[in-house]
Amino acid sequence: MSAVVVTTKGQVTLRRDLLEQLGVRPGGKVTISKLPNGTIEIKAAQSTGKISDVFGFLKTKQKGKSLSINEMNDVIARGWSGKRR
The missing domain is CATH 2.10.260.10 (Pemi-like Protein 1; Chain: D)
Structure with missing residues (x-):
């Protein structure tokens, strides 16, 4: 105790x-x-996050640059845990 x-x-x-x-x-x-x-x-x-909260994270600041699979997985994990950048 x-x-x-x-x-x-x-x-x-x-x-x-x-x-x-x-x-x-x-x-x-x-x-x-x-x-x-x-x-x-x-x-x-x-966490009170929604799956739709993840979609905005998938955009990059640099036009034309795609996220790698590892970057996408990181974004998804942060979205589900309720963490923001």
């Missing part, structure tokens, strides 16, 4: 190892649920 300090603003900071276990990176989000027995549950927030 891990103890955290509550600030005067009511904020807490989770240790890095706990965030890593959740798969949460800097800038990431967590969801907190109140359970009926007086405890809370913390989970990594699910």
